């Protein structure tokens with residue numbers, strides 16, 4: 001096993017063992033900032049996945065039999081270990097993903113926060129006693145772990161997307177098989193070492209890298225897996241829902257978005273620009289809750305655009321390991337091509353570049369933070385998630401028009417708007433067909449609130465008291481013969 005960075009494992013973690021692929025095949029992992037090869041990970045397939053599922057199934061009875069307090073203590077220990085190693089885990093994350101070290105460490109600490117939150121929730125899995133319609137009987141409701149969970153996670157948050165799945169799964173008494181994204185597998189494999197250090201028994205957590213279709217296929221087909229949790233693109237999410245229907249598993253899907261960021265004439269424009277920067281450029285625009293469309297009311301359009309452009313231009317682009325860098329590279333060349341395609345399409349239909357618009361002089365997959373104006377609904381970016389540092393500004397006149405434009409998408413994940421009018425705040429929040437709404441705030445993700453979308457952005461919630469429900473089955477017990 002080669003190991004150059006702390007927590008960098010070049011092996012999959014199955015049943016408490018570090019293993020290679022059966023055929024010794026590997027995948028290469030690159031640093032998106034330098035193009036340098038970081039190392040390899042096993043290219044596992046169906047057989048290794050079946051063994052991981054069998055290990056998770058074997059570990060299930062003992063794990064679910066532990067007291068909630070015991071599971072909570074272990075999860076708190078896991079959170080402590082993550083926090084103690086935030087620097088090393090953050091560095092590993094920046095190397096494989098590209099985001100700035102500050103954001104990477106923030107993500108790692110956020111992982112710890114999820115684990116800690118669910119350590120607490122483990123102890124609040126309450127049932128009910130329902131008033132019985134029959135004399136001599138009692139109606140009890142209990143909640144039980146669903147069983148083995150299959151988790152598939154993306155490259156944009158290679159640590160925290162695992163935390164929001166592993167945390168509730170383990171808290172509920174489930175065991176888990178995780179497939180991290182192939183571009184960022186090390187932060188996923190690091191969970192193996194973290195769980196080992198926390199004393200989580202072999203088989204409770206398994207992490208496999210390799211072929212998405214082979215690992216995913218086995219996770220979907222194997223009847224022992226009772227729940228699938230996925231974060232990634234909508235087309236793959238739909239495919240997994242279809243595949244998992246053969247064995248009728250519970251599913252949670254955190255899929256794509258097309259977040260509107262509406263700024264009304266009565267907004268505090270400086271506050272809106274501050275929120276816009278984080279809602280747009282966090283992780284270089286590569287989050288599913290990133291603003292995809294700015295909708296700005298005519299009266300403040302020009303001043304908002306001028307301030308947003310100045311702030312976008314001032315962002316420091318570079319290798320995420322360098323001090324002060326705010327914008328790392330995009331994940332790969334394909335991601336850059338998508339941003340270019342959206343810009344080219346918009347310019348062809350009449351948009352204007354206010355700032356940026358091109359590949360960054362640093363080369364590779366670095367891209368200039370970009371602001372476009374003169375946007376219209378027929379442009380690609382109005383429908384399709386850019387997943388990059390592109391701020392397209394659409395102008396509107398009335399509140400009704402803004403809400404109509406915001407809702408004119410098949411997605412429904414995050415939305416944001418800025419206003420100082422209280423009645424408008426409630427009206428617009430209620431009319432936005434989104435799972436999450438930020439009013440006068442551009443960063444709303446927290447472990448204590450329910451994260452999730454409606455429409456084609458998916459189903460299920462992660463984080464909060466709701467986030468554990470998908471990992472539980474409700475059982476009704478009727479006790480008779482009580483006289």
Ligand SMILES: NC(=O)C1=CN([C@@H]2O[C@H](COP(=O)(O)OP(=O)(O)OC[C@H]3O[C@@H](n4cnc5c(N)ncnc54)[C@H](OP(=O)(O)O)[C@@H]3O)[C@@H](O)[C@H]2O)C=CC1
Pocket residue numbers: 152153154155156179180181182183210211212213215216217231232233234236237239254255256257287288385386387
């Ligand atoms: N909601 C979100 O947070 C995310 C949204 N996206 C959106 O999706 C676009 C494409 O990104 P991309 O990385 O390709 O997203 P994908 O949905 O392809 O990948 C997400 C995860 O799913 C896995 N996967 C891919 N194909 C299958 C399959 N057939 N069966 C099982 N698992 C599979 C991937 O594995 P592998 O890495 O091995 O291919 C990865 O672990 C982005 O530009 C963005 O718009 C992307 C990432 C996160």
Ligand SMILES: O=C(O)CCCC(=O)O
Pocket residue numbers: 156157231254286287288289445
């Ligand atoms: O992009 C995602 O899938 C999750 C975003 C998490 C966050 O907002 O930190």
